[in-house]
Amino acid sequence: MKIAFMPSTNAGIVIENADLWQIYMPESAGRMPVEVNGKSVFVGNPVVLKNSKLILRNVFVKMSIGAIPYPLRDFSPTTFTSYIDTCYVEFSNVTAMWGIGFATNYTTIKMDRVTALEFILQWAFDTDVTITNSAFMYGRGIYTEFYEAVLKDKVVFTIHNTTFYETKLDNSKRAITVYADKTAYFDLRNNYWGDTSYYIQGTSNIEVEPKLGEPTVELPPEITVELNPPYPLIGGTVELIIKPKLENAYYILYYWYGEKPLITNFTTVGILKLDIKEETTDAVILIHHKKTIIKKDITIKAINPGKTEAMIWIEPEPDEWDLIYTNNVTIKVSVYIPLSEILPYINVSLELTNTLTNEEKIYPMRKLCEGEYALTITLDDGKYSGEVLVNYPGTTLAREEIWFGIEAKPPEINASCIRISEDEIIINATAIDMVTGVKRITIYYDKEKLYEENIGGINIYTTVYVAKIEGVGKITIEAEDMAGHIGNVTLEIPTEISPPPPWMVETETTTTTIPSEENTTTTVIEETSYSLSTTEATISTQETSSPAASLTKTTTPELLTETTTLGITKTTRQPPLSLDPITITLIAVIVASIGAITVFVKKR
Amino acid sequence: MYRKLILPAIFVMILMFVTNTITVTSVAEKGTIIDHDIEGNVTWTKEGSPYIITRTVAVRGILTVEPGVTILWNYNVNLYVYGKVVIKGTSEEPVVLNTTEDAYRIWSPGFIISEGEVRIENSVHALD
Numbered sequence: 001m002k003i004a005f006m007p008s009t010n011a012g013i014v015i016e017n018a019d020l021w022q023i024y025m026p027e028s029a030g031r032m033p034v035e036v037n038g039k040s041v042f043v044g045n046p047v048v049l050k051n052s053k054l055i056l057r058n059v060f061v062k063m064s065i066g067a068i069p070y071p072l073r074d075f076s077p078t079t080f081t082s083y084i085d086t087c088y089v090e091f092s093n094v095t096a097m098w099g100i101g102f103a104t105n106y107t108t109i110k111m112d113r114v115t116a117l118e119f120i121l122q123w124a125f126d127t128d129v130t131i132t133n134s135a136f137m138y139g140r141g142i143y144t145e146f147y148e149a150v151l152k153d154k155v156v157f158t159i160h161n162t163t164f165y166e167t168k169l170d171n172s173k174r175a176i177t178v179y180a181d182k183t184a185y186f187d188l189r190n191n192y193w194g195d196t197s198y199y200i201q202g203t204s205n206i207e208v209e210p211k212l213g214e215p216t217v218e219l220p221p222e223i224t225v226e227l228n229p230p231y232p233l234i235g236g237t238v239e240l241i242i243k244p245k246l247e248n249a250y251y252i253l254y255y256w257y258g259e260k261p262l263i264t265n266f267t268t269v270g271i272l273k274l275d276i277k278e279e280t281t282d283a284v285i286l287i288h289h290k291k292t293i294i295k296k297d298i299t300i301k302a303i304n305p306g307k308t309e310a311m312i313w314i315e316p317e318p319d320e321w322d323l324i325y326t327n328n329v330t331i332k333v334s335v336y337i338p339l340s341e342i343l344p345y346i347n348v349s350l351e352l353t354n355t356l357t358n359e360e361k362i363y364p365m366r367k368l369c370e371g372e373y374a375l376t377i378t379l380d381d382g383k384y385s386g387e388v389l390v391n392y393p394g395t396t397l398a399r400e401e402i403w404f405g406i407e408a409k410p411p412e413i414n415a416s417c418i419r420i421s422e423d424e425i426i427i428n429a430t431a432i433d434m435v436t437g438v439k440r441i442t443i444y445y446d447k448e449k450l451y452e453e454n455i456g457g458i459n460i461y462t463t464v465y466v467a468k469i470e471g472v473g474k475i476t477i478e479a480e481d482m483a484g485h486i487g488n489v490t491l492e493i494p495t496e497i498s499p500p501p502p503w504m505v506e507t508e509t510t511t512t513t514i515p516s517e518e519n520t521t522t523t524v525i526e527e528t529s530y531s532l533s534t535t536e537a538t539i540s541t542q543e544t545s546s547p548a549a550s551l552t553k554t555t556t557p558e559l560l561t562e563t564t565t566l567g568i569t570k571t572t573r574q575p576p577l578s579l580d581p582i583t584i585t586l587i588a589v590i591v592a593s594i595g596a597i598t599v600f601v602k603k604r
Numbered sequence: 605m606y607r608k609l610i611l612p613a614i615f616v617m618i619l620m621f622v623t624n625t626i627t628v629t630s631v632a633e634k635g636t637i638i639d640h641d642i643e644g645n646v647t648w649t650k651e652g653s654p655y656i657i658t659r660t661v662a663v664r665g666i667l668t669v670e671p672g673v674t675i676l677w678n679y680n681v682n683l684y685v686y687g688k689v690v691i692k693g694t695s696e697e698p699v700v701l702n703t704t705e706d707a708y709r710i711w712s713p714g715f716i717i718s719e720g721e722v723r724i725e726n727s728v729h730a731l732d
Binding site: 003004005006007008009010011012013014015016017018019020024052 | 682685693695698701714715716717718719720721722723724725726727728
């Protein structure tokens with residue numbers, strides 16, 4: 001809010017020692033009417049302040065005094081200002097961060113120690129102006145369209161001991177532009193003009209010399225504004241950091257969304273904050289420093305988080321399910337962003353998951369050059385999925401999925417060999433390759449191929465029984481994965497005879513209903529286990545108590561089993577349904593008993 | 605029957621007349637609501653602060669605002685000054701002029717002076 005003085009007459013307004021937003025007076029009717037249905041319509045109030053006094057002492061105003069709608073953006077001072085008529089205006093030690101704007105008639109204006117961007121005296125008739133010890137900087141300076149005496153003999157415009165610096169009007173470095181007639185007298189001596197000039201058109205009398213060689217105020221330093229982050233996100237906040245740090249400075253941030261300026265915050269610390277709502281925000285920082293004003297225009301470009309996925313292209317290498325044949329992996333990422341200015345501020349990381357172990361890690365990628373990133377890591381064999389993340393301060397702008405496999409090692413082989421008799425051995429071998437799978441498993445006896453299996457699978461289990469093995473030797477198990485990596489394991493054939501493995505000597509009782517027949521059943525199971533053959537008929541015909549003897553009937557050592565899948569359990573078979581007479585008798589008794597009971601119950 | 609209604613009707617009319625002409629100051633939950641014209645000599649004190657101007661009112665007498673007072677304007681309401689407004693803050697206890705939170709508009713007006721005087725000392729405008 002501002003302190004506003006709407007059309008007032010015979011008013012006495014005195015404001016002392018105040019820190020205000022704005023001393024507002026509405027725009028007055030313009031000198032150019034709007035023609036409506038043949039009638040001339042003047043827009044605005046005819047007079048805002050009439051027969052009044054306006055006295056300001058030690059007043060700081062964050063915006064303007066009078067009516068200056070958009071002085072920070074509009075170089076054309078054609079906006080209508082507040083018309084004051086027959087007034088006395090006295091400003092002493094006043095700062096108006098935007099400026100001061102009036103149009104006057106028969107008025108006296110005295111300003112001492114006034115600091116402002118500009119003073120727009122849109123037109124002034126019969127008005128005497130005295131400005132002393134003041135500073136007008138970075139704005140439009142002083143502008144008057146008409147300055148002349150109508151009722152008085154003359155009007156005097158005096159400016160002394162005042163500094164003009166970096167004032168611009170119509171993009172020219174002018175401190176004063178006045179259109180005046182011969183009744184106006186300009187006393188512009190003893191001022192510092194810097195590199196600005198003055199332009200007074202008409203037949204007025206003007207005295208300018210001497211000029212002051214030094215400014216009457218300390219000229220402000222050059223400032224820079226850093227944005228943090230340099231390209232904020234829409235919906236986020238940006239910090240505007242003003243450098244260098246200034247002692248006893250007062251900072252105000254103005255910004256625009258649409259036509260009207262807004263003020264976001266003000267502070268004595270050189271960091272201002274602005275909430276970003278659009279992709280482009282125009283803002284102005286004004287700094288009050290040592291009785292001067294520094295103005296800095298900024299355009300803030302923001303990133304729209306909703307558009308970044310479409311804006312940013314990520315090309316990772318390897319891409320979808322590429323297979324890498326080394327454990328030292330180099331992943332490359334190319335990032336293409338139309339808003340290339342943000343490239344220096346992004347970083348790229350890789351979230352990688354080993355899908356076999358579910359182990360997840362985040363790796364920062366190193367920057368090769370703008371838009372190119374790389375990561376060299378050592379990974380175990382496995383299948384990996386992940387996301388390439390393009391990170392920007394405060395958010396992740398875009399992400400891209402990545403999948404690949406590491407296939408650098410041959411299948412993992414676990415094998416054992418036991419001797420179960422003087423000339424019989426059993427080899428158990430497991431080959432695992434979780435990435436591409438096992439293509440082949442081959443078993444050698446002293447370089448002589450005993451057995452080979454060509455069945456693809458992640459996990460291959462093989463049990464091989466070999467007879468007629470004489471003496472000692474070496475068994476080599478070789479496995480090859482789909483990528484062609486070959487691994488092998490060599491075992492010494494043990495000399496000691498070991499008891500047969502459990503699956504060969506199955507002692508588990510599978511028939512529990514008739515404990516008295518346990519021995520018989522066990523015998524069957526043993527025969528079944530030893531035979532390892534494929535037919536139940538073979539099993540049922542074995543009557544020997546010697547497992548070794550029964551096995552010798554299978555005389556081809558290369559092909560004793562077709563068991564290729566996991567686990568011994570597959571080789572453990574249930575006893576065949578061969579019922580002996582006792583069992584049949586028992587079942588018959590039970591059935592007969594149930595029948596008798598049923599008949600008895602029915603009769604009852 | 606109509607005679608029976610005449611007396612209460614007159615009573616209601618008198619009541620309406622009185623409430624329209626007599627200044628009634630309602631005390632807000634925190635602060636004082638100003639929804640009436642100010643006549644005579646009126647002083648706004650720190651104890652009654654904040655003073656919330658909820659509609660355009662006229663100051664026909666002398667309104668004195670003591671140090672430490674906060675004055676809040678609703679949106680689009682004015683203080684017509686036909687008399688005198690003296691806002692006397694001190695550097696230790698300035699008078700704060702602001703808008704109400706609901707009505708926050710940086711363009712809303714404040715004083716309209718006619719044959720009157722506004723004197724403001726040691727005041728601050730606060731944005732928040």
